[in-house]
Amino acid sequence: MADKLEFELVSPEKLLVSQPVAMVVVPGADGLFGVLPGHAPMIVTVRPGIIDVYGDNQTTVSRRIFVAGGFAEVTDTRCTVLAEEASDLDALLKSDTAALEKQISDLREDIEDATSDVERRALETRLVTTQAKLDLIASQQDAEAA
Template structure:
């Protein structure tokens, strides 16, 4: 039996996942990466997208994250997410509402900072829409 890696997914609201799994695939800033037991240590940012949790030779669950940070070492992967929602709880209506709010924020943005924030909201909304598609 292959070694498992401890996976913890934490959002500001709560600890969503804390379990030993075969592998976790994370949407990293430089592209998706898989973390297994004995992975080389690293810290990276997480872009908006879906984390796939693999156990028993298949994807056992998927969680949408709005971004955050991931720390990986030989025994554990910890993702600190800005927001995390199980994919099964997402709806197309939620994603569309996010897109609408992001577009309004972009239209109303006056400063570069406001435009950057609105652009980030749009990235999250688009990633959420892709997760429910």
């Protein structure tokens, strides 16, 4: 069995990551799941959360990436995540929380004013993503304060 698998993270705009890794942990709809070389094939819905990338070994996280949801395809040699939105965790943690709170408030108003189910669902998806970002920032700040 190989000691690395190929990890790819793709957003609608571009290929964000393509590298061999020891392991990757993805926030699946049913919980976190780790992918090692030789993993059984599967396709999974990805929920908003953090992808932990273990570059050189299975004990040290080399990169953390926030994803807003999407899908993951896993094979025995590859893990490909198709993300609706993705950003490095460090960049996200520098986000203006007041701006995110304002965006959440505006989205809630827009949902109330939505004139179609399609528009409402799109706004609700944006609301869930923005709330996940704000919750993540708050949890990281709480962890640092403890």
